[in-house]
Amino acid sequence: xxxxxxxxIALHIIQTAAWQVPADYAxxxxxxxxxxxxxxxxxxxxxxxxxxxxxxxLNYSEAETYLSDRARKGFTVVLAxxxxxxxxxxxxxxxxLTFIDEDVTRPNEAYWAYIDSIVSLAWSKGIRICMVPAWxxxxxxxxxSASVLNATTAPTFGKFxxxxxxxxxxxxxxxxxxxxxxxxxxxxxxxxGGVPPTYEVIDWSPVYDALAEGIVAGERxxxxxxxxxxxxxxxxxxxxxxxxxxxxxxxxxxAHAFLGNRSWLTLDSSQSGHADYAPNPPIPWWNCRRxxxxxxxxxxxxxxxxxxxxxVIDNEAHYEHRYNNGNHNASYWNASDVRIGSWQAVFxxxxxxxxxxxxxxxxxxxxxxxxxxSGPGDNWATDLVLPGSSQMxxxxxxxxxxxxxxxxxxxPAQDLLVGDVGADDARVTAxxxxxxxxxxxxxxxxxxxxxxTRSLKSCAVQASWYDPLRGVYSRxxxxxxxxxxxxxxxxxxxxxxxxxxxxxxxxx
Ligand SMILES: *[C@@H]1O[C@H](CO)[C@@H](O)[C@H](O)[C@H]1NC(C)=O
Ligand SMILES: *[C@@H]1O[C@H](CO)[C@@H](O)[C@H](O)[C@H]1NC(C)=O
Ligand SMILES: *[C@@H]1O[C@H](CO)[C@@H](O)[C@H](O)[C@H]1NC(C)=O
Ligand SMILES: *[C@@H]1O[C@H](CO)[C@@H](O)[C@H](O)[C@H]1NC(C)=O
Ligand SMILES: *[C@@H]1O[C@H](CO)[C@@H](O)[C@H](O)[C@H]1NC(C)=O
Ligand SMILES: *[C@@H]1O[C@H](CO)[C@@H](O)[C@H](O)[C@H]1NC(C)=O
Numbered sequence: 406x407x408x409x410x411x412x413x414i415a416l417h418i419i420q421t422a423a424w425q426v427p428a429d430y431a432x433x434x435x436x437x438x439x440x441x442x443x444x445x446x447x448x449x450x451x452x453x454x455x456x457x458x459x460x461x462x463l464n465y466s467e468a469e470t471y472l473s474d475r476a477r478k479g480f481t482v483v484l485a486x487x488x489x490x491x492x493x494x495x496x497x498x499x500x501x502l503t504f505i506d507e508d509v510t511r512p513n514e515a516y517w518a519y520i521d522s523i524v525s526l527a528w529s530k531g532i533r534i535c536m537v538p539a540w541x542x543x544x545x546x547x548x549x550s551a552s553v554l555n556a557t558t559a560p561t562f563g564k565f566x567x568x569x570x571x572x573x574x575x576x577x578x579x580x581x582x583x584x585x586x587x588x589x590x591x592x593x594x595x596x597x598g599g600v601p602p603t604y605e606v607i608d609w610s611p612v613y614d615a616l617a618e619g620i621v622a623g624e625r626x627x628x629x630x631x632x633x634x635x636x637x638x639x640x641x642x643x644x645x646x647x648x649x650x651x652x653x654x655x656x657x658x659x660a661h662a663f664l665g666n667r668s669w670l671t672l673d674s675s676q677s678g679h680a681d682y683a684p685n686p687p688i689p690w691w692n693c694r695r696x697x698x699x700x701x702x703x704x705x706x707x708x709x710x711x712x713x714x715x716x717v718i719d720n721e722a723h724y725e726h727r728y729n730n731g732n733h734n735a736s737y738w739n740a741s742d743v744r745i746g747s748w749q750a751v752f753x754x755x756x757x758x759x760x761x762x763x764x765x766x767x768x769x770x771x772x773x774x775x776x777x778x779s780g781p782g783d784n785w786a787t788d789l790v791l792p793g794s795s796q797m798x799x800x801x802x803x804x805x806x807x808x809x810x811x812x813x814x815x816x817p818a819q820d821l822l823v824g825d826v827g828a829d830d831a832r833v834t835a836x837x838x839x840x841x842x843x844x845x846x847x848x849x850x851x852x853x854x855x856x857x858t859r860s861l862k863s864c865a866v867q868a869s870w871y872d873p874l875r876g877v878y879s880r881x882x883x884x885x886x887x888x889x890x891x892x893x894x895x896x897x898x899x900x901x902x903x904x905x906x907x908x909x910x911x912x913x
Contacts, residue, residue: 424525428633430533430572432642434671435813438707438714441642441756448812450801451718451757453482453535454794455766457579460520461489461497462768463785468523471765474789476530479798483532484576484720484759487520487566488539493553509543509553510561517569524570535574537646538566538620541581544612549587549605554578556615563619564626567641571624574642576720577617580676582648583610583663584655591652606654610664617643617669642671646720649678650691658691659699661706661715673707675699676721677746679738679779680730693723693738694830697749704754704817716756722746724761724780725793731779737763740793741902744873745830745849748904751800752834752847754817760797764788799876803906807843814839822846823855823891846907847873851899856907859890863911870897871906878908885909 431444441449454475463471475483489495493507499519505511524534539562543554554562566575586604594602621640628636647658656662661673677696690698696719707714725743729735747758763780765788776782804815818837819826821844826833833854837844841862848854858866868883879897896905 424521425631426524426570426572427528428572428631430528432533432574433640434642434716437813439704439716439754439756440813440815441716442813448805448809449481450804451482451716451759452480452797452801453484453718453720453757453759454480455484455721455724455759455761456768457484457486457537457766458489458491458768458774459483459485460487460523461491461495462770462774463523464498465522465526467786468526470786471789472523472527472530472532475794476532478795479801480532480760481757481801482535482574483527484535484537485523486537486540486579487517488543488562490540490542490579493543507553509539509558512562512565521569524573533574534570535576536566536570537576537579538562538616539578541578541585541646541648544578544581544609545585545607548589549585549607554612554616556611559612559615560619560622563616564623565619567620567623567625568627569623571627571639572641574672575620575644576674577613577643577645579646580648580721581646582652582655582658583613583645584608584652586652586654588651603654604652606652613645613664614667614669617667621669640669640671643669644672644674644718644720645670646674647676649676649680649693649721657702659703659706661703661712665706665713671715673703673715673717674720675703675717677719677723677750678721679723679727682730692829693746694742695832696722696746697753697832697834700750700753700755701817718755718757718759719746719750720759721761722750722759724763724766725791726783726788727761727763727780733778737780740791740796741849741904742830743793744796745902745904747797747800748847748849748873748906749830749832749834751804752817752836752845753819754836758797758800760794762788762791762794796874799871799873802876803845803871803908807838807910811838811840811842814842818844818860821857821860823857826854827852841911843908843910845909846894847904848896848907849902849904851896851903851905853893853895855891855893856909857891858885858909861885861909861911865912867910867912869908869910871908873904873906883909 501516584606650658681692703717723738764783769776818835835846864886866885869878
């Protein structure tokens with residue numbers, strides 16, 4: 406009896422001493438809407454890793470190994486799911502279920518307390534969790550039939566998430582489409598090679614709204630409980646995570662195209678996906694070797710009349726070591742495939758990048774948590790050290806190296822490129838300082854290219870080649886104002902997937 410009382414008191418102390426998310430966890434859009442910033446106004450570069458099943462499958466010491474690796478490689482964000490795709494009846498590695506009696510309005514404290522401990526561990530290493538409250542299939546079943554998250558249950562679940570995890574970025578109901586169609590039927594048609602008929606569309610966006618509004622209400626409540634002065638006008642960084650363009654009959658698969666008039670949608674996102682061929686017949690160009698194109702569309706939408714500039718992210722590009730379209734007969738995406746897509750996306754206007762390694766995103770542990778077959782079936786720890794994961798930080802570095810104020814002046818600058826820029830993942834991509842301080846040009850082929858350099862504000866220009874594999878600059882002789890201002894540049898080496906970044910920078 407006495408033991409029970411002590412145990413009760415001990416547990417109670419642990420609970421009341423639960424980690425509180427600090428206010429400087431928050432990241433928000435910059436004043437012009439194009440970038441992300443920290444609560445003190447400092448630049449924030451979204452270098453995310455995908456770890457959907459982190460909370461579910463890794464024990465604490467494994468999570469520590471995982472997060473230390475990602476922190477060392479410069480990752481600033483990790484995407485992880487609360488109510489996972491594993492299903493409502495599937496316990497986590499500690500044997501705890503997500504909810505009591507499979508009721509999404511009754512969270513199981515032990516399950517979420519474990520998540521708290523991982524969120525806190527990540528923060529101690531400088532990594533923010535982008536919380537994915539639930540997988541998309543819990544709004545609709547795969548056949549587009551109702552599931553456990555509906556307009557009645559979502560507000561309660563959303564409020565729970567908001568109160569418990571204020572300030573965390575959020576990505577709603579992953580890998581889905583608010584205008585979901587009967588995926589079973591669509592898949593069957595594709596596998597028969599037929600042109601899919603137009604399927605009935607069901608609009609599930611009321612459930613998205615209910616979840617989002619519940620989260621916002623919960624966060625505001627948590628903020629006012631901690632006497633935050635800005636509780637009433639707080640909006641978390643929040644987006645939805647669409648599938649790639651899989652269906653006909655609905656808007657293009659970009660977060661703003663579905664829900665662009667919602668105040669709660671503060672981040673725009675796409676999924677360029679994992680396939681470089683159909684199934685994307687409604688939009689033949691939609692393919693993972695052109696992830697820059699959805700980014701350009703999102704960026705442009707923010708400038709259109711009636712549009713609202715939001716930071717944009719390609720939230721799911723091809724994962725390293727995932728087979729092309731998850732098909733085991735195809736080859737898998739390698740480091741250079743993934744690296745090229747990320748550079749092109751950032752230079753096309755994205756506020757950062759989202760990387761994924763195929764065994765890590767699902768935290769596969771063969772024998773315990775089987776791989777889903779979409780890649781070679783490695784253990785997560787094997788894929789943790791894939792080279793692409795070390796190369797992402799050099800994208801962040803070259804952008805950050807231009808300084809804090811020009812961070813917020815970066816604009817896509819494809820118009821600076823003269824002549825043939827190449828197609829798909831061979832395309833040369835340019836970005837520049839709006840005020841003429843610098844130009845950066847990324848080439849995935851090492852072939853020569855031409856740049857109109859007139860936007861540079863002075864003749865005192867330093868030129869370098871920056872190596873995307875090592876993050877090292879090599880200066881070369883260059884005179885800005887001597888000859889034609891449309892200049893030709895020849896990278897140090899050329900070849901298929903041999904990439905370089907040209908850096909032209911005005912000296913102060
Ligand atoms: C966590 O998993 C590792 C295997 O990756 C194992 O060696 C270790 O004992 C586990 N730790 C706990 C606390 O279960
Ligand atoms: C929502 O789901 C709950 C739990 O499955 C169910 O009891 C309720 O009837 C559903 N409500 C609606 C409006 O579908
Ligand atoms: C979806 O399509 C499958 C296969 O054609 C069919 O069996 C199922 O009944 C359909 N579901 C709905 C909700 O229409
Ligand atoms: C957004 O647009 C949709 C469709 O036009 C409309 O039904 C909805 O009320 C709008 N929502 C807001 C918050 O303006
Ligand atoms: C892979 O190839 C085998 C043998 O050609 C074939 O039977 C199978 O259907 C293919 N699988 C997929 C997913 O394409
Ligand atoms: C990676 O794959 C691409 C094809 O997508 C290929 O061109 C390239 O040579 C490969 N890189 C390496 C290092 O194998």
